Amino acid sequence: xxxxxxxxxxxxxxxxxxxxxxxxxxxxxxxxxxxxxxxxxxxxxxxxxxxxxxxxxxxxxxxxxxxxxxxxxxxxxxxxxxxxxxxxxxxxxxxxxxxxxxxxxxxxxxxxxxxxxxxxxxxxxxxxxxxxxxxxxxxxxxxxx
Amino acid sequence: xxxxxxxxxxxxxxxxxxxxxxxxxxxxxxxxxxxxxxxxxxxxxxxxxxxxxxxxxxxxxxxxxxxxxxxxxxxxxxxxxxxxxxxxxxxxxxxxxxxxxxxxxxxxxxxxxxxxxxxxxxxxxxxxxxxxxxxxxxxxxxxxx
DNA sequence: CCATAAGATGCATAGTAAATACATCTTAAG
DNA sequence: CTTAAGATGTATTTACTATGCATCTTATGG
Numbered sequence: 356x357x358x359x360x361x362x363x364x365x366x367x368x369x370x371x372x373x374x375x376x377x378x379x380x381x382x383x384x385x386x387x388x389x390x391x392x393x394x395x396x397x398x399x400x401x402x403x404x405x406x407x408x409x410x411x412x413x414x415x416x417x418x419x420x421x422x423x424x425x426x427x428x429x430x431x432x433x434x435x436x437x438x439x440x441x442x443x444x445x446x447x448x449x450x451x452x453x454x455x456x457x458x459x460x461x462x463x464x465x466x467x468x469x470x471x472x473x474x475x476x477x478x479x480x481x482x483x484x485x486x487x488x489x490x491x492x493x494x495x496x497x498x499x500x
Numbered sequence: 501x502x503x504x505x506x507x508x509x510x511x512x513x514x515x516x517x518x519x520x521x522x523x524x525x526x527x528x529x530x531x532x533x534x535x536x537x538x539x540x541x542x543x544x545x546x547x548x549x550x551x552x553x554x555x556x557x558x559x560x561x562x563x564x565x566x567x568x569x570x571x572x573x574x575x576x577x578x579x580x581x582x583x584x585x586x587x588x589x590x591x592x593x594x595x596x597x598x599x600x601x602x603x604x605x606x607x608x609x610x611x612x613x614x615x616x617x618x619x620x621x622x623x624x625x626x627x628x629x630x631x632x633x634x635x636x637x638x639x640x641x642x643x644x645x
Numbered sequence: 646c647c648a649t650a651a652g653a654t655g656c657a658t659a660g661t662a663a664a665t666a667c668a669t670c671t672t673a674a675g
Numbered sequence: 676c677t678t679a680a681g682a683t684g685t686a687t688t689t690a691c692t693a694t695g696c697a698t699c700t701t702a703t704g705g
Contacts, residue, residue, distance in 0.1 A: 356501060356502070356503055356504075356583055356585070356586055356588065357501070357585060357587060357588055357589070358501055358588050358589055358611075359501075359662090359663065359664090360590070360663075360664065361663085361664090362589075363589045363590060366607055367599070367601075370601070370605075370607070381679090381680070381681085382680085382681075383680085388600070389599070389600055390598065390600070392664075392665055392666080394664095394665060394666055394667075395664065395665060395666090397681075397682080397683090398664095398665095398683095400681080400682095401681085401682070401683080404681095404682095411680090411681060411682085412672095412673080412680080412681080413671070413672040413673060413679090413680055413681045413682080414671090414672050414673025414674055414678090414679065414680050414681080415672095415673060415674040415675070415677095415678065415679045415680060416673080416674060416675090416679080416680075417672085417673070417674090417679075417680045417681065418680070418681085419681085430607075430610065438501055440501070440502060440662095441501055442502060443501065443502055443503050444502070444503055444507075444508045445505070445508060453535065454512065454534070455533070455534055455535070455640055455641065456512075456515070456637055456640045456641060458636070458640065459633070459636040459637050459640060460515075460630075460637075461629065461630045461631075461632065462511055462515070462575075462630055465575065465621070465622065465625050465629075465630070466503075468621050469618045469619075469621035469622050470618070472617040472618055472620065472621045473614045473615070473617055473618040474614075475617065476610070476613050476614035476617045477610065477614050480610050484606065484610075485605075485606045485607055485610070486606075487606065488604070491603070491604040492601055492604050492605075495600055495601045495603065495604060496600065496601060504691095504692070504693090505692075505693070506692085506693090526650090526651070526652090527651085527652075528651085537693075537694055537695080538695095539693095539694060539695055539696075540693065540694060540695090542652075542653080542654090543654095543693095543694095545652080545653095546652085546653065546654080549652090549653095556651090556652060556653090557651080557652080557701095557702080558650090558651055558652045558653080558700070558701040558702055559649095559650065559651050559652080559700090559701050559702025559703055560649065560650045560651060560701095560702060560703040560704070561650080561651080561702080561703060561704090562650080562651045562652065562701085562702070562703085563651075563652085564652090
């Protein structure tokens, strides 16, 4: 059980933007800072834009910034937006379910319960909580204090 | 985020064995009943045997049976045994962690918390809970009432 | 004691999804 | 009108999961 890198990188990007305090950051800058693929991050930024978490400005001097204050960006919401497939098992999706005992299986309920518990934890936190202590983070990212 | 089919099939196999009430079932029989690959199920049965959930008897008249009563088989334990990789993100594993903000990142803690909440739900249930109402399940699997 | 039916094991292959790269288009600033 | 930025679509690579196949080991029954 893993989250996709998409989700991981999306949260890193948002963290970076939160630490920028409203200034724009370019995708290139963020990719180079974290040492990850610029092309890949483009897709992720696009996803975040479509989901309404970031605003993008094209052209010279452009870049990305948070579309809302950090405390208004829930971590659960970000995960739900980026993680396309939260079907833990085949039978979560009626389209793909081939399991014979589907109708009477209690496992599905249990796994749904577990997933709800997982999401509840993520829904309690916001991006602001992730950058509560900005100083060490800004140092690690080589952002001016 | 998905569980592997390994885990899914392992739980189906255990469910089948629980419904057999101590009688042996062959891997072939279980694979054919669920309509899944026999070869694949062999591997899964082997994993369950190594983890101590089932006993296997080779040779004619052999097969699988639960190594312990259903109420002593925790669902969380099965998931932990079958799901090799519970590293939700890169930074969960110090071996693979390349993230620059690792040391100060609060996300890791949050995701660990969420994973604990998820596991807590699974740890509360046992195989016995999954077959609490055996009749409809036995009918769906075409096991004699 | 041998034929057969079962699991055990290891290797090979296929299928799928994620990650990455590349090319081109659009937009805005100076 | 040049340059720097994001937008978009396609192609490729890679990794992992799932599956298949071949062979070995073990036990039972005739």
